[in-house]
Amino acid sequence: MAKIVVISPAPIKGSGGVRTILNYAHALMRNGHEVTVSFLADGKPIGTNVSQLVEAYFGISGLHCGQFPFGLHNADLAVATRWDTPPMIRRHFGGKMVHLIQDIEGWFNPVGDAFLYAENNFLFNSSFITLGHWLAKRQQKQYGVNSYTMDFCYDDEVYSLSQPYAERPKRVCFIYQPEKPRRCAQLGLEALGIFKSFHPDYEIVLYGSDAPAYLWYPTVNLGIVSPKELNDLYNASRAGLCISASNPSRIPFEMMGCGLPVVDIYRANNLHDYKSNQLLLAHQTPESIAHALSSLVVDEQLGARLSRLGHESVSGLSLQHEMQQFAAFVEKVANGEQPQPRTDMAPRYRSAPVIAPAYEVDRVRAFCEDQTREFQSEKATISQASTSVEPSAALFATAKLTSTKPAGFIWDMVTLEVDGSLQLNSHQATATTAVLPHALPAGTLSAIAVVRLAHPKASPTEFAMAAVPAIDDEDIIRRPDEQIWSSPMGSGWTEVTPGADVLLQLQLPEPSAVPLDLHIAVRLPEGSPQDFGWCRWVNIIHLQAHQ
Incomplete structure (x- = not known):
């Protein structure tokens, strides 16, 4: 068995990203590897009782934990989990390195130094493991490097179908996170305002942030809620809106696990991990997003069908499946294996975009068609x-x-x-x-x-x-x-x-x-x-x- 060090951001209570990394590390430990988690201080001292902190914050025990570069001196393999960690690792470690990629993190910055540094950190000698297929195809196209790919999964022990779709109240929920630009809070709020003007009997529920939303129409803002409360919300809604301007979020898969029809935007980043007839993808205008939401609540058969097909499409995609994929891919790297090149460069989502009547013009159709050709040069x-x-x-x-x-x-x-x-x-x-x-x-x-x-x-x-x-x-x-x-x-x-x-x-x-x-x-x-x-x-x- 290998000695593996996972480099992680500081253990912040409630951090979903850190929890995912720790779950990956725990999956490797369950497979018999000697696993150490080396936390970045991120400007604050971590202390000496890090393992106890991890157990208290995340309920995960048995991991050897310390402050970076703890554990690297005698490791067989290191796992980088954030855009700035590959160069940090290479200052201390020259062995095999896995770079876990969950998003195009350079996009989180304006086009400038940080953006370019984030791109440059893909150049270090490492093996890529991506969350989702779009990221793997981008790495192959831009850097000529093949990637192991994990499916988007969700916690099916938390999110499940408990309320028949036909019995749900008139409610639409939206993941509102203005502190994350890629979640497009303003675009979503404008779309919901249009939707509300046509469907005043529908309740609009926001969640995901404690930031207030000052709007011209009534909403219910739940703020940050627990996974169990989210499961209840999804089972008591007719449509869910989650906008992803970079790699897709895990949230739509959680919604589909509850039988909730989903709307996202029709962009290249969303065409390779979603499938046709799994959800609706709308042109990136408020009017088109509102039109997609309206189509779900006006056409009851469409809403019911997407509730059923979406739920069926995520069957078997449990978090355990994702953890097992990650552990298996890391083991392949440790054994010197290499991933195969991707040949499936066409989008998985082949349904037409939802476009509001006002935007049914040639330039919009041309834009949407261009989104399908991101990898067309790949043979x-x-x-x-x-x-x-x-x-x-x-x-x-x-x-x-x-x-x-x-x-x-x-x-x-x-x-x-x-x-x-x-x-x-x-x-x-x-x-x-x-x-x-x-x-x-x-x-x-x-x-x-x-x-x-x-x-x-x-x-x-x-x-x-x-x-x-x-x-x-x-x-x-x-x-x-x-x-x-x-x-x-x-x-x-x-x-x-x-x-x-x-x-x-x-x-x-x-x-x-x-x-x-x-x-x-x-x-x-x-x-x-x-x-x-x-x-x-x-x-x-x-x-x-x-x-």
């Missing part, structure tokens, strides 16, 4: 691509039914059409699913499918796919776990309407070590008629890491 290796009817037909011909109506298997629910596409017939009872055995070879990073509804009168239908380790006996039919579609191995559910082809993307956490079966599924939203439910899978390709 992917595409292999075994079914770019014509023949490969698609060959792949689809192996399909085996895995789930139909509860009464039993009905094989004509899955058919190979004359045009080479695979058709799954949707119905109201449960999802129709099929498996494509060994469709994804070892080394696969992602899969992309083109799907459509074949009949113009079909009801809107949800499509999903998931990767599952292949089984040796191809004659075995198994039904996948219901949670797989929204897990890290699934694409999440995407609603498709008649009239247009839709791209469905499945992004794996890392290249697969073994061949995978590809499970595909369709389902009808509750209450939708099943007539003409001809759901076509037209084409599937997979992307692999460079050999």
Whole structure:
């Protein structure tokens, strides 16, 4: 086991950032490593009883703690956790270093010395671990360095769905933190003012800061509240607003864990960690944000659908999953392994931005389109691509039914059409699913499918796919776990309407070590008629890491 030193900002009571770092350190300790946390004084003496302080403030025990550079002299590996820590570490330590990146911290400063120093601190010899996929893609594009990537997760022991969406009061909540410019407090308040003028019966609740908000419309300002109180608030609201101008916040994932539909802004930083039909992303004007919120409360079916799909999309993304990812990546660095280059440079969020009618002009559409092209110069290796009817037909011909109506298997629910596409017939009872055995070879990073509804009168239908380790006996039919579609191995559910082809993307956490079966599924939203439910899978390709 390795001797690992984690460099952390000073232990401030209630600090969420420090708590996350300490949770990461504790995950490494649970894996059997000798872990030391070396705290930066940040202008104040820390004292000698730091371990007791950590236990009192954060309830985490067993960590060896001291003031920087405590523990570095005999370490095997050091973890930098803030933009200014890599050069500090290199003054005392020449071994392996992991740089944990949770945001583009240079953006927290005006463009000047601090901004440039923050960028320069990515130049030190280190291995990157990023919170989220957008950051990993930026590091690869800007510095030519690959990163290990953690999924955004949330504490599912605190945040959970307890109040049915249809029974919730007319309330919208907003994370109001004027001391954090990236949370765009003014933009959010203006959007809520517009929303309130159209929906005066809705209560507006602010939280997240003790700073007062002097407004022209009534609000309830809860200030800083506990996680339990936030869970209660999310379960008693119809819509949640969280604006992220840099790396996404963890807050929307906590909201979705409570079945709360979320609105954020449509910018490049938000297109790679959110998925389509998981939430609404609006153009960055107050009017467009207000329009998105209004659409959730006016269209009750939309609100209910995003409540359900958002909640399903974060299933399995517990904090324990994130901690395990971090510990596993640090262990890979300690063992001399390197992350694979990203080839999934296209956005995960493929839904159109919400744009207020007043801003439906060419320059706004051009701006939004530009947000999708941040990494367009990055090239992917595409292999075994079914770019014509023949490969698609060959792949689809192996399909085996895995789930139909509860009464039993009905094989004509899955058919190979004359045009080479695979058709799954949707119905109201449960999802129709099929498996494509060994469709994804070892080394696969992602899969992309083109799907459509074949009949113009079909009801809107949800499509999903998931990767599952292949089984040796191809004659075995198994039904996948219901949670797989929204897990890290699934694409999440995407609603498709008649009239247009839709791209469905499945992004794996890392290249697969073994061949995978590809499970595909369709389902009808509750209450939708099943007539003409001809759901076509037209084409599937997979992307692999460079050999």
